[in-house]
Amino acid sequence: MNSTKIIISEATPVPTAVRGDSAAGVSQARQAARAFTDRLVPTPCPDVADTLVLVVSELVTNALRHGDGTFTLRLNAHPDAVEVAVDDTSPRWPRMRTPDLTGSGGGFGWPMVNRLARTTAVTHRAAGGKTVTALLSR
Numbered sequence: 001m002n003s004t005k006i007i008i009s010e011a012t013p014v015p016t017a018v019r020g021d022s023a024a025g026v027s028q029a030r031q032a033a034r035a036f037t038d039r040l041v042p043t044p045c046p047d048v049a050d051t052l053v054l055v056v057s058e059l060v061t062n063a064l065r066h067g068d069g070t071f072t073l074r075l076n077a078h079p080d081a082v083e084v085a086v087d088d089t090s091p092r093w094p095r096m097r098t099p100d101l102t103g104s105g106g107g108f109g110w111p112m113v114n115r116l117a118r119t120t121a122v123t124h125r126a127a128g129g130k131t132v133t134a135l136l137s138r
Contacts, residue, residue, distance in 0.1 A: 018073040020060065029060045029073050036075045037082075044082075044138050051116050055084055055134050058109040063088040065106075067129070081118060082136045089129035093122045 016036045018029045033056040037049040044052075056073060063071035067088030076083040096114075099107035114120050117134035124130055 015077075016073075016075040018060075019071070020073075021064075021070040023064070025071065026057060026060050026064065029071075030057050032056075032073070033075060033084075036077075040077055040082075040138075048082075048136070048138060052082055052084065052136055055113050055116055055136060058113050059084060059086040059132055059134065062086075062094060062109055063090075063132075066090065066092065066094070077138075080138055082138060083133060084117075084136065085131050085133045087125060087129060087131045091124070091129060093130060094132060 016032055018025070018032045020026065020029060030053050033053045034049065037044055037052055052075075056075075060071045060073055063086050067090035070088060072087040074083075074085040074087075076085075094110045096111055097107045099111070113134055116136065118137050119135045121133045122130055123133070
């Protein structure tokens with residue numbers, strides 16, 4: 001099932017929301033993140049935009065892989081930062097683990113997100129599940 005929905009307002013570049021339940025949703029989340037940065041004023045440098053797309057890709061992939069198979073991505077701009085928030089319905093929090101250097105087991109994404117972000121947070125949602133948030137410098 002692929003029921004990815006992208007909500008982007010042309011009048012205001014923020015906030016942006018993407019909901020997905022498949023690998024195609026990850027691609028659409030990356031596209032939405034790129035479109036989001038393209039509409040920010042001032043436009044962030046290419047490295048900042050690439051970092052945002054990478055963090056979005058990692059967090060929504062983790063929600064699909066380790067959560068229940070669905071995600072909601074929200075992007076918000078602040079004067080000096082961009083906030084990436086990903087909801088899923090799994091109560092399990094991300095954890096640091098030893099990366100699998102054979103390439104079959106992962107373990108690289110969450111540590112990378114924590115290195116790239118100014119701050120990260122995980123909070124329980126009243127409706128169940130969690131929200132993983134990363135704040136990136138602009």
